[in-house]
Amino acid sequence: MSKSDTFENDLLKLIFQATAIANLADNASSSPLASLFVSLHTGDPGETGVQTTSEANYGAYARATIARTTVGWTIATNTVTPAATISFPASTSGTNTVTHFSVGAAVSGASKIFYSGTVTPNIVVTSGVTPQLTTASTITED
Secondary structure: OOOHHHHHHHHHHHHHHOOEEOOOOOOOOOOOOEEEEEEEEEOOOOOOEEEOOOOOOOOOOEEEEEEOOOOOOOEEEEEEOOOOOOOOOOOOOOOOEEEEEEEEOOOOOOOOOEEEEEEEEEEEEOOEEEEEEEEOOEEEEE
């Protein structure tokens, strides 16, 4: 079963920009998420995975914190992209080949994944390399 394009956009705005869906969902709570956390993966975390599933582990790696606002994310028809390049810490050791990314609920640990996708081209991370997701990185709701 499919969702309407309007509802898909509303859903993306609710998750990524904390914009209420009138008469259905809002961001009012005692402590709503103010940010989302982007992680890098060396394999597809899949639909049953969490943010630690195949998560990158090079030296100095950490998830990126992105505001749940229009400053953090851009939404167009059924698609969300970072509003600016997302830079992760430069590697201090180790080698990882980043093939996927995910967006989830926590800065660390086995938190739920809201969305995940492929990184194309893959990023080979070695010492001194700073992995980045650009504004061309997309998540599609369909």
